[in-house]
Amino acid sequence: MAMNSNSKKSDRHYLTGREVREIAKQNAKEMRRLEKEKNRKLPESAYVTKMRDDGNILEIENLHSYFFTDQGVVKAVNGVSFNIPVNSTVGVVGESGCGKSVTSMSVMRLLQGPTGQIVEGSIRFKAFDFKRDEKGKFIPVYERDANGEVVMEQATDKKGKPMFKNGEPVMRPKQLRDENGMGVYEKEEKVFDIAKMPIKEMYRLRGRQMSMVFQEPMTSLNPIFTIGDQLDEVTLLHVPGADKKYAKKHSIDMLNLVGIAMPERVYAAYPHELSGGMRQRVMIAMALAGQPRLIIADEPTTALDVTIQAQILTLFNDLKKKINGSILLITHDLGVIAEMADYVVVMYAGRIIEQGTASEIFHKPCHPYTQGLQKSKPTMKSNEEKLFNIPGNVPNPINMPDHCYFKERCSKCIGKCSGEYPGMYQVSPTHFVACHLYASEAENAKQ
Amino acid sequence: MQNNKVNTAEQERELFEQRVATNKAAIDSGDFSNFDDEVEFTLEQQRKLEQIELDKVAPTNPEAILEVRHLKKFFVLKKTFLGKPLSSLKAVDDVSFMVKPGETLGIVGESGCGKTTMGRTILKLHEPTDGQVFFEGEDIAKYSQKDMRALRTKMQIVFQDPYSSLPPRSTVGDILSEPVKVHNIVPQSEVKDYVMDLMEQCGLRDYYYERYPHEFSGGQRQRICIARALAVKPKFVVCDEPVSALDVSIQAQIINLLKKLQIERNLTYLFISHDLSVVKYISDKIGIMYLGSMVEFGNKTDIFNNPLHPYTEALFSAVPNPNPDEKTKKIVLTGDIPSPANPPKGCKFHTRCPRAMEICKHIAPEYKEMGEGHFCACHLYD
Numbered sequence: 166m167a168m169n170s171n172s173k174k175s176d177r178h179y180l181t182g183r184e185v186r187e188i189a190k191q192n193a194k195e196m197r198r199l200e201k202e203k204n205r206k207l208p209e210s211a212y213v214t215k216m217r218d219d220g221n222i223l224e225i226e227n228l229h230s231y232f233f234t235d236q237g238v239v240k241a242v243n244g245v246s247f248n249i250p251v252n253s254t255v256g257v258v259g260e261s262g263c264g265k266s267v268t269s270m271s272v273m274r275l276l277q278g279p280t281g282q283i284v285e286g287s288i289r290f291k292a293f294d295f296k297r298d299e300k301g302k303f304i305p306v307y308e309r310d311a312n313g314e315v316v317m318e319q320a321t322d323k324k325g326k327p328m329f330k331n332g333e334p335v336m337r338p339k340q341l342r343d344e345n346g347m348g349v350y351e352k353e354e355k356v357f358d359i360a361k362m363p364i365k366e367m368y369r370l371r372g373r374q375m376s377m378v379f380q381e382p383m384t385s386l387n388p389i390f391t392i393g394d395q396l397d398e399v400t401l402l403h404v405p406g407a408d409k410k411y412a413k414k415h416s417i418d419m420l421n422l423v424g425i426a427m428p429e430r431v432y433a434a435y436p437h438e439l440s441g442g443m444r445q446r447v448m449i450a451m452a453l454a455g456q457p458r459l460i461i462a463d464e465p466t467t468a469l470d471v472t473i474q475a476q477i478l479t480l481f482n483d484l485k486k487k488i489n490g491s492i493l494l495i496t497h498d499l500g501v502i503a504e505m506a507d508y509v510v511v512m513y514a515g516r517i518i519e520q521g522t523a524s525e526i527f528h529k530p531c532h533p534y535t536q537g538l539q540k541s542k543p544t545m546k547s548n549e550e551k552l553f554n555i556p557g558n559v560p561n562p563i564n565m566p567d568h569c570y571f572k573e574r575c576s577k578c579i580g581k582c583s584g585e586y587p588g589m590y591q592v593s594p595t596h597f598v599a600c601h602l603y604a605s606e607a608e609n610a611k612q
Numbered sequence: 613m614q615n616n617k618v619n620t621a622e623q624e625r626e627l628f629e630q631r632v633a634t635n636k637a638a639i640d641s642g643d644f645s646n647f648d649d650e651v652e653f654t655l656e657q658q659r660k661l662e663q664i665e666l667d668k669v670a671p672t673n674p675e676a677i678l679e680v681r682h683l684k685k686f687f688v689l690k691k692t693f694l695g696k697p698l699s700s701l702k703a704v705d706d707v708s709f710m711v712k713p714g715e716t717l718g719i720v721g722e723s724g725c726g727k728t729t730m731g732r733t734i735l736k737l738h739e740p741t742d743g744q745v746f747f748e749g750e751d752i753a754k755y756s757q758k759d760m761r762a763l764r765t766k767m768q769i770v771f772q773d774p775y776s777s778l779p780p781r782s783t784v785g786d787i788l789s790e791p792v793k794v795h796n797i798v799p800q801s802e803v804k805d806y807v808m809d810l811m812e813q814c815g816l817r818d819y820y821y822e823r824y825p826h827e828f829s830g831g832q833r834q835r836i837c838i839a840r841a842l843a844v845k846p847k848f849v850v851c852d853e854p855v856s857a858l859d860v861s862i863q864a865q866i867i868n869l870l871k872k873l874q875i876e877r878n879l880t881y882l883f884i885s886h887d888l889s890v891v892k893y894i895s896d897k898i899g900i901m902y903l904g905s906m907v908e909f910g911n912k913t914d915i916f917n918n919p920l921h922p923y924t925e926a927l928f929s930a931v932p933n934p935n936p937d938e939k940t941k942k943i944v945l946t947g948d949i950p951s952p953a954n955p956p957k958g959c960k961f962h963t964r965c966p967r968a969m970e971i972c973k974h975i976a977p978e979y980k981e982m983g984e985g986h987f988c989a990c991h992l993y994d
Contacts, residue, residue, distance in 0.1 A: 260859040426947075440948045441723075470722040470886060472945045475930035479944055497860065500932025523936035541864035543893035545916075545931055551871075552893065554864035558829050 185235050192233035196279040203278070203364045212361045216289055222459055222491050223249040223272070228286035228360070230264075230271045233279075237563035241267040243515035244286075247508075249459070254485065254492040256506030256523070258499060258538075262559055264515040265495045266380075269461045272493070273377055274359060274367045288359040292374045293458060295405070296351040303350040303405055307338045315339075345415075348406045373403040375459040376452040381468055382444035386436040392447050393432040396420070399454040419450040422487070424480060442473035449480065453488065461493045466501060478504060499542055503527055508595075511535050514559060514570040517589075521596035531598040533577045569601070577602060628654075644970045649957055652975055660706065664743075667708075672746045677713040677848060677880050678734070682706050683743035683753075685726075685733045689953060701953040703729040705904035706743075708979075711897070713847070716874070716881040718895030718912075720888055720927065722949050726904040727884045728772075731850040734882070735769055736760050747848070765795050768841035772853040774833035778825040784811075784836055785821040791843045807843070813876070814839040815869060831862035835869065842873065850882045855890060867894060888931050892916060897985075900924050903952055903960040906979065910986035920988040922967045959991065967992060 180188075217224055230242040242264045249255045257265045270276050271283050272290075295303045308316040318339040320328045328335040341349040357370065379385040387395060396416035400407050404415070413432070420428035423446040436444060445465060452460055462481065466474040478501065485492055494505055502509055502523070509526040511519040511534070519532040530536045540553035557574040560566070569575070572582045581601040589597045590607035631651045638647045664682050672679055684707075686700040703726040711717045719727045732738045734745055736752065745753045752763060771777040778787060788807045792798060798806045808818055814835045825833055834854060841849055851870065855863040867890065873879060885891050891898060892912060899909040900923065908921040919925050926943040945964045950956055956963050962972040971991050979989040 260861060442948050470949075471888065471927060471930040472722060473948070474932075475942055475944050476946075478932070479942070498932060499860070500934045503934045503936045504932045506936075527934060527936050538860055539934065542860050542934070543867075543889045544934060545889055545892060545928065552864040552868055554868055555861040556865075558831065558862070 180236060188237055189235045192235070192238070196233050196282065199282040199284070200279050203282075205363060207361075207363050212358045212363075212366075214287075214289055214356050214358045216291055216356050218248065220250050221248045222251045222291050223493070224287075224289040225268070225272070226287050226289070228268065228271060228288060229284045230267050230276060230281065231284050232281050234563075239562045240515050240565060241281075241562065242271060243565075245512070245515075245517055247510050247517065247520055249491050249493055250508075251491060252485075252489060253507040254494055254505050255508045255510065256494045256496065256502035257510045257512060258497060258502050259512035260497060260559060262514075262562065263512045265512050266463055268512075269377065269463050269493060269495050272359065272461060273371060273375065274362070274364060275377075283360050286360055289356055290359050290370065290375065290459070291354060291356050292370060293352055294355050294369060294374070296353045306341045306349045306351055308341045345411065347404060347411065350405060372399055372455040372457070374455075374457055375461065376455055376457040378445075378448050378452050378460065378462045378465045380464040382441055382448050383468065385448060386444060388436055390435075391432070392420075392434055392436065392439070396432070396447070396451055396454060399451055403455040415454065416450075419454050420447070422453065422484070423447075423450045424476075425450075441469055442476065445469060445473075445477055446480070449477070449484075453484065456488065458490050459493065460490060461495070463495045464497070465494075467496070467498070474501070481505065499527075499539060500544075511538075514562065514565065516570065516586075517597075517599065518571070519596075519598045519600075521593070525593065525596045529596075531592055531596070531603055532571075532600050533575050533602075534571050537576075569599075639971070639975070642970065644974055647974050649974055653957075656976055668744070672749050673710055674749070675712050676710045676746070677748060678711045678882075679744075679746040680710070680734065681708050681744045681746070683708070683730065683733060683745060684741045685729055685738055686741045699953065702904050702955065703952060704733060705955075707901075707904075707906050709899055709906065709909055711848075711880055711882065713880050714874075714878050715896045716883050716894055718891035718898045719882065719884045719901060720886065720891050720898060721901035722886065724903075724949055724952060725901045726952065727901050728852055730901070731769070731852050731882055731884050735767055735850055737769070765797070765844040766846055767848040767850070768844065768846040769850040769852060770834075770837050770841050770854045773857055774830055774837050775857070777837055778833060780825055783822055783824055784816070787825075787836065788839055788843055791840065795844050797844055810839050810843055813873070814842070815865075829862075830858050831865060834858060834862075834866050838866075838869065838873070842877070845877070846879070848880045848882070850884070852884045853886070854883075856885065856887060863890070870894065888927060900927065903950065903955050905960060905989065906987070907961065907990070908986075908988045910983070910988075914983060914986045918983075918986075920982055920986070920993060921961075921990050922965050922992070923961050926966070959989075 226246045228242055228245045229240070232239040232241055245268055247255065257268065259265045267276070272288055276282065298304055310316055316339045317336045320335040320337040322328050343349055393413065393416060396419065397409065397412040400412040400415045417428045417432055420431055425431050425443065425446055431439065431443065431447070439447065466477050469477065481492065482505065494502070496502060506523050509521060509523050510517055511526065511532065513534050519526065519530070519535050526535065530539055534555070537553060537555040541555060543552060555574050560570055560573065567585060569582050569587055572578055575582070579601060587599045587601045589599050590603040591597055592603055592606060628651065631648050632655065634646060635648055635651055638644055667681050683704055685704040686702050688697040688700050690698040692698050707730060709717070719730065721727045729738060733740050736755065740753050743753060744751050747763065747767065752760070755763070785807060788810060789803050792803050792806060808821065811818065811820065816832070816835055816839065825836065828836065854870070855866050858866060870881070871894065874881060883891060883894055895912055897910065898912055898915045899906050900921065901907065902923050908915065908919070908924050915924065919928060926945050929943045943966060947964050950963060958974045959972040959977050962968040965972065969991060977989045977991045979987060982988050982993055
């Protein structure tokens with residue numbers, strides 16, 4: 166009996182009821198604190214910051230996102246830092262459970278609370294937000310004549326009838342309108358620290374400044390509303406002064422943009438009437454409807470066939486040029502990354518193990534994991550006899566060891582690997598790797 | 613009265629022949645404006661039936677372990693009041709091929725093209741609508757489920773999703789020993805040793821014997837599924853997308869395991885996948901399916917170095933190239949795969965084909981041998 170309990174204790178997966186309760190109690194305390202922080206009101210100055218480098222649209226620095234489960238704390242994202250330059254595509258690769266989706270969810274502040282929380286770090290995002298007055302209202306831009314004077318017009322009521330007061334027409338300044346007839350408001354560039362923002366303020370950013378294309382088009386559309394209803398909602402929420410007529414026009418434009426052949430018919434259809442590829446296009450149209458500056462695509466093609474995948478990837482590449490935005494592309498397919506990304510981030514067990522430009526990662530991979538990942542995927546051109554395989558599995562995310570997480574599966578271990586977790590070594594100006602093998606090389610590069 | 617009837621039948625025949633003649637003239641001149649699709653459809657059905665009758669009596673290939681002739685599987689969508697099928701979904705529509713022992717046949721296609729249904733129909737997990745399946749020279753399409761039970765020791769399947777294909781309330785030991793006990797593979801007393809041995813071969817540790825499926829990761833579960841299929845010492849295994857639910861590094865482990873076991877046990881695989889690079893790596897022969905039909909079939913080298921069908925070409929060019937500096941020109945197919953309940957007339961691929969001609973819209977191409985063992989169905993090579 167005694168032996169039995171011992172063997173159970175040594176098994177890392179097994180926890181006694183008492184242990185589980187203890188962990189749950191500690192977690193509850195921590196979660197309550199973080200939830201409170203998320204919901205409290207803050208003045209804007211508390212979360213407006215400055216970018217480190219003005220060429221970036223998003224800077225993630227030392228991000229820690231944890232899940233407080235009853236088995237222990239899962240450090241899904243454990244100190245991740247990378248930047249997304251303006252007008253570029255950054256690809257994040259890794260196997261399932263390496264924290265790539267959690268990183269993107271953290272950027273959108275969509276982690277499922279109260280278990281999932283951003284614990285530490287900052288996410289700086291350069292937004293092009295509406296300017297607000299003291300009351301929090303948008304400031305309109307007025308039409309000016311040649312002398313710089315504000316043009317006045319007669320005010321109308323809601324039905325469009327001209328308004329009179331004491332027999333005199335009521336005058337008001339004329340607001341500038343864009344080609345669609347929507348009122349123009351003053352905008353300004355502001356940098357927000359998303360990690361510190363109260364969760365309510367995120368409505369200002371989501372959809373309008375950054376939007377997300379989710380992994381499964383089958384489940385991310387609401388089955389009881391038509392495509393039109395769901396697309397219109399974005400416009401109605403994010404374009405000030407938009408009415409239903411304008412929303413419909415805009416939605417159909419968006420469906421056209423993503424290459425749907427009969428947009429009017431799709432507009433009136435329900436999600437179940439569309440194929441997987443069409444649904445994914447609708448998801449992309451929805452993401453674009455608010456004209457965001459950053460699109461986060463979380464495995465946008467995983468559920469699709471190769472021929473449809475090729476269509477969607479071509480579409481993304483075209484759209485990036487059209488809307489002049491940046492893309493954060495998350496995928497496990499190295500081929501997709503190679504076709505799309507300018508910069509690549511490789512993640513393993515919640516940490517970045519290698520980052521660099523696409524050609525650096527694909528032609529000169531440094532980390533043994535990146536090398537293994539590339540060799541273990543059969544390609545169309547190669548003719549190898551036996552596939553290389555990385556032995557073992559991804560380690561249990563609870564109770565991670567102190568040394569390099571890849572040590573147990575690595576074929577190039579050196580003595581130093583049992584020591585502390587390796588830092589990021591710089592191999593070239595844009596290429597970083599977290600592996601002790603490159604310590605000396607990095608020293609040389611510095612000198 | 614009777615005379616009158618004969619007359620009408622004769623007249624009809626004459627009329628039909630006339631229409632056939634106009635169609636022939638249309639094909640010769642290349643002008644399809646007056647083409648009669650109905651007549652072509654009737655003729656096509658006649659031709660097919662004749663071919664099927666011819667093939668029915670043909671002797672089986674002694675070299676083949678599995679020979680499939682004109683296999684069809686239709687799912688009835690609508691029935692009349694009396695239960696007659698009114699419309700049906702042609703999931704597998706007239707597929708023929710042959711596999712030699714020790715070979716791997718890879719089946720590629722988009723989702724909804726009927727590759728999984730074909731794999732299941734061969735194993736009689738679906739009752740075939742028509743056609744013959746010869747396993748070791750015997751037509752098993754006519755076998756009853758009772759007869760099939762004895763054959764299950766020779767043919768097995770590994771399913772796609774390792775998360776849902778293992779019973780959650782049985783331990784690994786139970787899962788693996790059940791088929792051994794049912795089919796009396798080894799005496800009762802040796803079952804445990806046999807299962808332990810099997811687990812070792814499939815890369816599972818011996819202490820997993822007492823564990824439940826939920827305690828394992830996807831890769832380990834797929835190993836359990838493979839071990840379960842191999843427990844009855846089969847000769848032929850259908851692998852239905854065995855690696856598509858797994859991560860890249862785990863994928864390589866499972867593919868290597870399948871290859872190792874194939875050499876050790878001289879297994880024959882029917883490997884169904886949508887991932888071309890995986891199929892290329894594991895297969896000797898490859899069949900490409902589109903909307904229930906085989907559009908191209910041949911040796912791996914022939915298919916990859918010399919793809920004939922435009923769909924095959926498009927499929928190959930759509931695979932992302934893991935070299936960022938090589939930007940290849942892609943053939944991007946427009947549109948989606950049409951519904952198999954209502955497939956297009958003529959060649960099924962003509963709606964998306966970048967090289968479609970006028971003839972493709974009206975006449976279905978014949979599936980014939982182009983090179984040695986290289987079959988293709990396309991009008992480009994008439």
